[in-house]
Amino acid sequence: MGESREKNILEMNHITKTFPGVRALSDVCLEVRYGEVHAVCGENGAGKSTLIKILSGIYPRGSFDGELIVEGVKKQFSNVRDSEDAGIATIYQEIELIQELSVAENIFLGRQPNKYCVIDWMKVRAEAQKALEEVGIDIDAMTKVRELGVGQQQLVEIAKALQQNARVLVLDEPTASLSEGEVDILFRIVRRLRKRNVACIYISHRLDEVFELADRVSVLRDGQYIGTKDVSCITKDELIQMMVGRELKTLFPKEVFQKGSPGFEVRHLTVYDGADKSRKIVDDVSFQASYGEILGIAGLVGAGRTEMIQGLIGALPGKVTGEVIIDGERVKIHSPIDAVRYGIGYVPEDRKGAGAVLGMSVRENITLASLKKIFRTFINGSRETSEADKYVSYLQIKTPSIEQKVENLSGGNQQKVVIGKWLLTDSRVLILDEPSRGIDIAVKAEIYKIMNELVKKGVIVIMISSELPEILGMSDRIIVMREGRIAVCAGRDEMNQEIIMKYATGSAEEPAYTPQEDRSEHK
Structure with a gap:
């Protein structure tokens, strides 16, 4: 634990990995020091995931060229267990926990303490509870994983890694499913691990997080190693240029079109919980979306944004009341098949x-x-x-x-x-739920351009997003939801990140301006 911060805990030297017809990695090198947060950035397809799968033992020895050195010792991993035994814990964006087992069983899976050849369940529960407390989760260790939210499950994965005394923690898009409070918890954990000389490899498309948390950043592009920089010595624009190989001048290429008539309208939509039939998860929501615009929907996790959309397209089990009107015609949607028939497309989160x-x-x-x-x-x-x-x-x-x-x-x-x-x-209405989640910055810009082209062709685009710069950068009007209701609807010129957060958290007063066509519906 007293190793120098300048000494490498991990070296991946001259890594080359080929799939049929594709060279995913070509002579890639990565050096990670004790106690540092080392970000790895690059576009989708740059080779980040392949590199991590080699490190975690998913791609075993013999399936790639190059060498792995952990704490000065050359390693050859035949499977994931070998990687874990070497002190490497990998937490993927997709949850790897077994849903029907308890949190404690997941934390100790394959490593249960034994007493006279019998699992010591008292110790399992006690040690698991201790690990949960260390990551700031206030739940019983015997809770079934399926009863937890996605963000809590991600923190359970981290608790599992800490319990195994990982020396290198790999986090792959760790904040994609976390609330703002859970992100703060994650950052505190990572900083605490840094003080304990644990190294963290941090993979994220969210560059603000890289600059807030990381010490150094390495960039991959098209399967090749581009370079490593101290975060304090590089700007965001310079990092983007390293990632895409060119200057990306406009992240949000928003085009403004002539606003047409309302082509999509929702009136008094209420969505009930499928398990608790008396509970409203969306309560009396009304809004319009017009031709020639992108309607953005913002709000905190649990505000009811996704449930509102899934309710109106018939994708939820609970009772749904209200009206959906397309081009002046009231339509009855009982299932996603009906939604497709009426020209509603939905790209899910x-x-x-x-x-x-x-x-x-x-x-x-x-x-x-x-x-x-x-x-x-x-x-x-x-x-x-x-x-x-x-x-x-x-x-x-x-x-x-x-x-x-x-x-x-x-x-x-x-x-x-x-x-x-x-x-x-040939959707008339295209709903995009978190369209850029887990996507690199260049592909984000491509998707934004596609959204512009769709609006130009006469498609009504509705975008749900947790990224406020995206909401403000691409929307013509913005709805902010809170606790299953619409808190405000206004033009983007009337909004900024602070105003959106005030309405999302319930700390704002009645809006000074709401478009006339929305005011009567939202009160």
Whole structure:
């Protein structure tokens, strides 16, 4: 524990990894010092995930070239257990816990303390409770994981790593599913680990977090190592230029179009909890979205943003009341199939769990919601291929082939596949829930340009986002939700991050300005 901060705890030297037809990493090197937070940045597809999978033992020895050195000793990992035994703990963006087991069982999974060949459950519970207290989670260690929120589950993963006395903690997009309070807890944990000389490899597309937390940052681009810089000696623009290989002048390429008539209207929408039929998770919400605009929806985690959208498209089990009006016509939506029929497309927050079928090809995913277009008595294979090729080209999806499984694509390209699926349905209304979550900065800009093009073509775009710069940068009007209700709706010129947070937290007074078409509906 007394090692010098200038000494390396981990070295990955000349790492090369090839998949069929693709070289994911080419002669990549990474050096991490004792007690430092070392950020790894790069676009989607840059090789970050592949590098981490090698370090964590998912890609075993023999499947790549290069060497791993941990605390001065050359290592060869045959599996994940070997990596963990070497003091490396990896926490992925997707939760790896077993939902039906308790928190304590997950923390000690495969490592349960024994007493006379019998698991010492009292010790399991006590030690697990201690680990939870260390990361600031106030829950019983015997609680089933499935009863916890995503953010709490992520902190349980960290508690599990600390209990194993990890010397190197790898965090892959750790704040993607955390609330603001949970992010503060995570940052405190990381800083505490730094004082204990534990190294942290921090992978994030959120550059503000990199500059707040990291000591050094290494950049990968197209599977190659670009360089390592002290965070104190580089600007955000310089880091972006290292990541994308060019100057990215405009992150939010917002275009302003002539606002048209309201084409999508929701009146008095109320969504009830499927488990507790008397509880309203969305309460008497009304709003309009017009042609020629992007309507942004902001709010804290639990404010009801996603539930509002999933309720109106018939994707929730609870009772839903209210009206949906498209182009002046009242429509009845009882299921997502009805929503598709009326021209509503929905890109969900969880693209891997709900947006795409990972085991299917790019071609199959893009055409999945539009089978009527390519199906007569059988699927027209040539038309299916033609449509998939068209959207792969239009969206600039990076894939060796339209037959590539979506699970093998980077997060940004997976998101583009999901968007392509809905574009093929000729959606009149496209709802994007956290469209840039877990996506690198260059792909974000591409998706923003696609949003502009859709608005220009006459598509109504509704965007839910937890990133306030994104909401302010791309929205024409902004709705702020709090506790299942709309707190305010106003033009973006009337809003800033401070105002949005005041309404989101309930600390703001009645708005000084609300557009006339919204005022009567929101009171």
